[in-house]
Amino acid sequence: MRQRSRRLLVGAVTSLAALASGIAAVSLAGSASAAVTLNSSDVTANLWSWNWNSVSAACTNHLGPAGYGAVQVAPPAESVSLATSDSGVHPWWEIYQPVSYNLTSRFGTRAQFSSMVTACHNAGVRVYVDAVVNHMAGANNTLTTTYGGSTFSPSGYTYPAVPYGYSDFHHANDGYCSDDDAVIDDWNNVSEVQNCMLLSLSDLKTQDSGVQTKIATYLNDLVGLGVDGFRVDAAKHVAKADFAAIIAKLNNTTAEGVKPYIAQEIFTGASNSELLPSAFTSNGDVLGFSYAMGLKTQFNNGTLGNLSTIPSWSLDATSAQTAAMVTNHDLERDGTTLRYQDGTKYTLANYFLLAYPYGQPFVYDGFTFSTSSTGQSPPADSSGFVTDTNCSNSAWQCLTQSTGVKGMVGWRNATQSVTTASNWTTTSGNVIGFSRGSLGWFGLNNSSSASTATYTTGLADGTYCDRITGGASSTGCNGTAITVSGGTASVTIPAGSAVALDVNARSGGGTSPTASPSASSTSSSPSPSASASSSPTPSPSVTTSAGTVQATFNVYATTSTGTDVYVVGSNSGLGSWNTANAIKLSAAGYPIWSSTITVPGNSSFEYKYIKKDASGNVTWESNANRAVSTGSAAITYTNSWNVANASATAVTFNETATTTTGTNVYVVGSIDALGAWNTTNAIPLSSANYPTWSKPVVVPQSTTFSYKYIKKDASGNVTWESGSNRSYTTGTAATYTVSDTWK
Incomplete structure (x- = not known):
């Protein structure tokens, strides 16, 4: 939410005690998340206004395999439901008008939300929630329909499903909000910005310890379901001390046992230093509004060479405390940043976002909209419930699933340990190249003609496969092959495109990540006893029969207590892709897991490694299936979890x-x-x-x-x-x- 673009909106009752008692139960249920292995990536896919089933599918089929570290989802709390408004039927901004902290929303039910978190964790992806904690619904609302059936009184400031009452909110001249209509008029007055209503939205009295506890209870309910962090809406409008008190009440996450990640929405532009984004970093990261606006200026003016001066820009916060972005749902609607309607420039800016070492990148995907009707609803049924995302339908933005962006996620993951850009080359005002130490090189062409030049790459000599066009295969390149010799390479960057080379995408080094085998082969969930006993590991001394050979599988893989590693594959010796028949590996050399297995000789087959926890939950590694061949002699395969190449x-x-x-x-x-x-x-x-x-x-x-x-x-x-x-x-x-x- 932003002070300049938020529109006004013209819910079974649950008491706080009941909600709190539910947290203990969901925390136990969510504890299974602790066994998952999450991707070591700082890239977040912001799937704004996607429903929970669609986020689940995206995590499983795209985000996890591509190496994304997190997904940001829309506000899950129950909100008002508007069949009519000044922006049409069910405008998008109704989700920023909560009426309770129940998890029945236009994106799905509590059960669907919980399943989504589990699916994303199993794919290695953290879940960040857009949290609306500054306010409830508009005090001037005339409609009181809600998505979960909860009741509320806008003018009476009562929300019995939380419960909140009149005294839990700020009011005109109440000793906190010194304003006759209780609505913010002076955007540089700290007291007014943080104690009066943002565009008539009922402003919570966050100084009150009871209000703080209710907000923290809501957030802890989400943490108990496995949520890993929060994008905090309208954080500028909550006093820093108030929000710090709320953060102090938050539990550690179930998957990693750390405090939830925090990214605060602090819109830039205030002249009062106490309201600048940098003033709020003691409570967490801040969204990179200035960075996004700076990118638009350079991409639109044809001056990409100026991007080399980013370290000297006046930005909202340090790199380490910025949630960087090209756009978000507010910014794309008022055109202050690049947006999907900008076509190639928008795509290239997202490549650059992932390539340049500033901030933690959030790649945005929402839904398409008319620039003349920016309040319109995402695709939904007649009751306002958002329908499943279909990326073959022009109604949705799906840049996060494109070959180029997923390739750049892999590139960033390969280079993220180097935090500076080097070997910067400005071939022309609109063509640039730079490296991240000796780990990767990136070139960008925002012109209408192909550009060929020789670049110092920082890479060791060899043949590399461009991530933008497909990356590496097991025998060569799916993407464009580029040779580095003497540390330099002659690179042709196509018009309106980019080239990305890195040490993990060398010719013959493996295919781009894919999902695990078909659902039919992954659907079985063996009981804990079956998981532990039904997959015996043959002894290395077993006599090899005619037509078979002994194959030793070694894989480097870290696990949590109670989780074991198995190998499963396309032949019967490896379970024929049935996870119930996967072969358990020995942890005697942990973190190297190893066993020798009888497999067909003189044959070709595919395999992957999986992890099973004590409850039989299965996690597939995210790289492509490993394709190998055997002869007549014993063979050894040495691998690393989630590393695509078989060698x-x-x-x-x-x-x-x-x-x-x-x-x-x-x-x-x-x-x-x-x-x-x-x-x-x-x-x-x-x-x-x-x-x-x-x-x-x-x-x-x-x-x-x-x-x-x-x-x-x-x-x-x-x-x-x-x-x-x-x-x-x-x-x-x-x-x-x-x-x-x-x-």
Whole structure:
């Protein structure tokens, strides 16, 4: 919601106590989320106004396999339902007029919302909710129909389903709002902005501890269902201290055990420093309005070369505290930013958003609309309930599912450990190129003619596959192949397009991520006992019969307690894609899981790894099916979870380091197999040969990566070794060993 664009709107009753008692139950149900493995990506798909079934499908079929880290969804609370209004039938903005904190909305039921969160988590995707906490419905409403049947009185300021009463809201000249009509008139007056009504929306008295508790109870209900974070609507209109008190009451997330992520809507433009976005960062990240507007200026003026000066721009907050975007539902409607109607420029700006190291990128997809009727409803039935998203229908925006954007998500994930742009080249005012260290190179052409130039890429020599046009395949490139020699490459960037090369998309390095096998092969959910006992692992000493060979499967995969790793594939020896018959691997060498299995000789087959928790819930790895062939001799497959290529190698890290009791040594690095620089996912080394700490780790072949060693004490405090990052490059051998000393 924004102060300049919010329109005014011309719900079974649940008490707060009943809602609170429900939180305990859903927290237990949601605890299964703790077993999932979430993508280590900072990219969020903002699927605004998509219903819960459609978000579930997007997570499973596109966002998870492509490597998105999160999905942002529309407000799930029950709202007013307007069959008529000044903007037509069921305008989009009715969802920002809550009447209760029940989860029955125009996007689906509570059960559908919960299923959506589970589906997204199983696909590796976090869920962020658009939370409306500043206000309830408009005090001047004349219609009181709602999506869940709850009742409310606009003029009486009563919402019995929460419950809220008259004293829970700000009113004219009540000692907080010093304004005769109780509506904000002075947008630079802090007291008025935060204590009076935003366009007649009933403003909650967030100074009140009871109101804070009710808001926190709502948010904790969502956290208990597995929600990982919140985009906080109209956060400028809640005093910082009030919102800090609400945040302090929030529970840790069920999937990762951390405080929910917070991104605050603080629209830029105020002259009062207390109302600027940077003033609110103590409570969380802020939306990058200035960045989005700056992108529009450069893309429209044909001055992409000016993007090299972004570090000197006057932006809303630091990179680390910005939810960056090209547009959102408010901005696209008033045209202050690029929007889907801008065609190629809009697409290119989203590529740049994902390529440039500023902020945490939110890629937006809503629904199409007429610029002359910006309040219109998303596609819905006659009662206002939003219908399923159909990306073959022009009524929906589906940029997040395009080959180019999904390719750029993979590119960003491969390069995210490098936080600066280097080797910047401005070929012309509208053609640029830059690298992210030695991990990736990106070129952009916002002109009407193809551009060919030689660029310093920062990449090691080799053949790379353009992510925009399809990335790598197991035998070559699905996308355009580009050769780097001596660190440079001659690149032709098509008119109105881009080229993206990175270390994880080399020729022959694997296909673009796909969904798991068909639903028919993934639908079985074995009981916990079946999961643990019905898939025996043959002994390596089993005699090989005619026509079969022994295949050893090694995979690097981290899991939570009670979760095991299995292999399943297209032949009967690997369960014929039936997860109930998948082969359980041994964790004796954890985090490397391994077993030897009898498979057909002289044949071709496909396989993937899955994880099963104690309840039999199955999580598929998100990369493409692994396609291999056997001969007449025993064979070994060495892989890493979610790494697409079938060719991997084991690197044994030996680190000499002395420690105190309770402190252990870990290795962490720039690739997923080494935790992608996330110390939580660092690889623990064994102290069996102290003071040498050692562990084999499965990493991709023919890959250059950076790494360092860290120490963690019993309290989880991390100490990094000093000096620059270490670097290593694998080839095609089966094993490698590195020996280092703590520095």
